[in-house]
Amino acid sequence: MKSHTTYLTMNVPARTGFRNITREVEEAVRASGVAEGLCLVNAMHITASVFINDDESGLHRDYARWLEELAPHEPSRYEHNRTGEDNGDAHHKRQIMGREVVVAVTRGKLDFGPWERIFYGEFDGRRAKRVLVKVIGE
Amino acid sequence: MKSHTTYLTMNVPARTGFRNITREVEEAVRASGVAEGLCLVNAMHITASVFINDDESGLHRDYARWLEELAPHEPSRYEHNRTGEDNGDAHHKRQIMGREVVVAVTRGKLDFGPWERIFYGEFDGRRAKRVLVKVIGE
């Protein structure tokens, strides 16, 4: 069994933002030399997400607005913020969008449907955060 | 390490619907010859989900109603629909229900609790879509 681990560093200058990281994950799969296996991609921070959806900026603005409706930023809403934080909402938004994706690797490539792309979703940005990519297989 | 990849084709004639695909996944596990490993099952389309829950039609109607409350179909709500689509809601519903499940394979079988069943959730149907099943292990 082969395995390969890579860490990406994300720098989103705003509180919220989405970044297409498909190319970086494809590069990790190539570097792994794995032909058949699984690829895990996860946010290493608990106020960020990794998810798969469409690379369409209107949709991303829809997501940002919808997440703000479901879990508004308003700091006074969250008991968590009594610890001195103001990111209680980000811990909720991340649960909706998810922490990780697991993608099949087939014949050396991400085995994707026509529109699948991998995104990093930031909900408490303005600082460096990491994403883990781990490929295992043969 | 062994690996085995199968693609299922889903045809849901309505916009929304749930299909129990547990038997097809069990068949893929058998075909893989894997005794100990992991099985990934994911929607290959970004307006559909794969999830694990109860095979109970009342619950599925509850899910459909609840998802419609959280992300109503109404096309004018979504900037995404300005691209000519009318499925912005489906991209949101899929994020709630999830893209994929990873299931343990133990002694050659899906290692399930008493009520776990695998479902395909369609949120923009009336056309063929695919589900990927990948089993790796030994």
Add this chain to the structure above:
Amino acid sequence: MKSHTTYLTMNVPARTGFRNITREVEEAVRASGVAEGLCLVNAMHITASVFINDDESGLHRDYARWLEELAPHEPSRYEHNRTGEDNGDAHHKRQIMGREVVVAVTRGKLDFGPWERIFYGEFDGRRAKRVLVKVIGE
């Protein structure tokens, strides 16, 4: 390829509760002897979740309140409860928080960001339930 499977038993005396199970998962990783691989942790029951977030009790109270807003317990809201159950809400709350996490194992340890901890989320407790931990790799 090595594999190791463990089952944890959870006993949450209230309907809803969160338990940090990181130590038990770390123990399973150690017992597996896997240096490089993947670790799956999933609820085996469909009214419970396994998720990764912060070990902060205020945040957990925020989650409980928020999930109650998104999917209120009120039994008459759910067609599922006509089967004799009163846990329709729990099947919805679990979809928001997720069934499972997949964590990278690197150099024999859970490859975690600074604040990542694994939690069991119970939404229909007062009885024993199980969590599966499966480690594969080399």
